[in-house]
Amino acid sequence: MDEFKLFISGETAKTDKIFSALEFCLTAVFGDAYSLQKIDVIKNPLMAQADGVMATPTLVRMNPPMKRVLGDFSDMTKILESLNIHMPLNKDASAKE
């Protein structure tokens, strides 16, 4: 099962939106066979340290080889492609926020 962690700084409408879009896209790719965890580094700074996360927002694919992506999450397709995850073609259009 693919495991993902989304590290954010504080729960805001924007981070909620990112999480929802991510959830939508991962479901489109993996169905139910994935886990996604949202970690607020303000509340859980030690979890960020444990996973070596240096910035937020960062999405980490925990399965080896562990890979992380950070920056602009407005285009989730691009974010996932950076993790070598490709959206099914008919879902691409709806993946954009």
Add this chain to the structure above:
Amino acid sequence: MKNEKKRILLLIGIMGIVTLTISLLVFLMLYQTAFNEQEKRLTETVQSQARMMEALMEHETLSHKGDTKIRAAAVIEQVIEGHYRYKALSKTFEFTLARQEGDQIVFLLNHGPREQIAQKPVPFDSNLAEPMRRALSGKSGTLTGLDYQGAVVLAAHEPVAGLNLGLVAKIDLSEIRAPFVKAGMVATGIGMVLIFLGAWLFIKVSEPILVQLQEQLVQMETLVTSLQGSENQVRQIIQNNADAIVVTVDGIIRFANPAAERIFGRAVSDLVGKDFGFPVLEKQSVDIHILHPAGQQVTVTMRAASTEWEKNPAHLISLHDITQRLKMAEKQKKLEQQLVQAQKMESVGRLAGGVAHDYNNALTAIMGFTELAMMDAEPKGPLHDDLNQVLKAGRRAQDITRQLLAFARKQTIAPVTLNLNPTVETMIKMLRRLIGEDIDLVWLPGENLWNVKIDPSQIDQILANLCVNARDAIKGVGKITIETHTVVFDEAYCDDHAGFIPGEFVLLAVSDNGCGMDKKILNQIFEPFFTTKAVDRGTGLGLSTVYGIVKQNNGFINVYSEPGKGTTIKIYLSRHTGKAVERPAESMEEIPRGHEETILVVEDDHSILKLTEKILSSLGYTVLTADTPEKAVTLTRENTDPIHLILTDVIMPEMNGLELSKQIKLQFPDLKCLFMSGYTANAIAHHGVLDEGVHFIQKPFSKKDLAVMIRQVLDES
């Protein structure tokens, strides 16, 4: 170029030496070969001659018996004869035959190119004729040594057995060497010429190439210097850049500049090798948060560009710290909100203050005449009751205008230096009554409290308003805490906390554990007539009054509230270094009366003028009235009796009250002055604070208020 010539000359020299050395080695080898050949030939010659002579001797012995000496002589003769038939083999080749006679070597044959001269015998033990000496000593072989003439020769020597003779074939070493020396000299000469010629050609041919190479070298050096300069500049720019610059390959940091240490909160050595992540940007930049190991965060604007690092695809990422800028923007936004709020309050205040003057005049007349009418009405009759209701309504209206004026900061005050603790202490009993028994009132006076300068009645107003609000916020039982402290805010604290002012302050805080407020309500609580209470429970002027009072005293307010948890209102008043005064107890005396003093009343509002005249007359004063300042001046000129006091409105059309009082004082220097107004004007007060020595009564006033004030002014020495 000089160096180049030297180098070329050195090269020629080296080439010459090498050529000479090689030539010499070649000639030495050839000479050695020729020498060996000569040696072999000489050896073969002497050995064959010796064997032949031995064979002839043997033959003679077999054919002719007789004396051995004669036979030997015959053989020798044959040999000599045979030799002279042939020419010598070379210039210096010589074949010699000798025998030892006593201690002499006697030569029998000297066959060479030279003319044959009988060779003198050579002593056996001399250093000459070494080859022959060895041959006569029975030795066979070759050697290089001196011959019988003292010349250095290569010689082969061989004894002849049976004849006691020695045979030597020799050739001068100089003859063997001669062709090699000659060839060597020619070869060396040609070699040197060729070397010089080659060098000359080389110089001629290579000079333009060398010049070109030289130029290219200079260009290369310039280019290298320039590249080094550029590299240094780029390095300097990167090293001294305030923005963090990192290079990542597959998200792993491979390079970080010194500024990255500050932005990441880690040493560069700690950063390199860490997985920063793959940067994704939709636009030119994106704002992200960098997490420090210690827990704090820095907000940065990230930019990224594709590049190469050690031939791997990489990202060049710059991170610009915007944390301070965001804080400043946030602060600015708060300040702007505060400014808008302040402007709104100011305009409402101006409006309230503007109407208060006329409104108070009307109210003064209503209440005054009601009081006078009540004096004439039957005390227990229905008219008296009705008039009493009018008076009560007038007092409520009076409270409202007072609060409006307080909010508009047009309330006239007489600030004194006081300590808040005793001032609050005197209020606690009244406040307990105000908030009721279900609510616990806790009073926590701060120790060593600094003094403040404020009108004590304003502290009463603040506490009453805040406690009423706190009471209304508590449903059922609860707790209200009043506390005082001293606090100091420095510049740094105020930079981070919008609304705070640096300095030393006395804090008066009123907290409750009531229902609290949300942000939306918090933004409006100081607006006049804003209330969350039921229509009949609040006017919406309580906190507006507090706001106005605090602003009038150059203080500031902070409100902390959370829905469901409670509210704390903190009032900060500037520290005052003056000595505190005791607050006089409220006067409970009866209405004081006049002692036939004369009072001049000046008021442009006729109803008030008439009311005041009536009140003062009823109190036993002689009253002169004027509805304009001009009339007042005329009246004083015409009046010869002394005028003890002038009671005047402050704001009048022709002349203000202060100017009028000054003019009349010229005629009556002992004249006392009492000013009355709906609100104060700059004539007697600055920003609502009365000038020293000025007496003032706020409209609307009651008969008692006026009587007490007039008596107080008249009795003042």
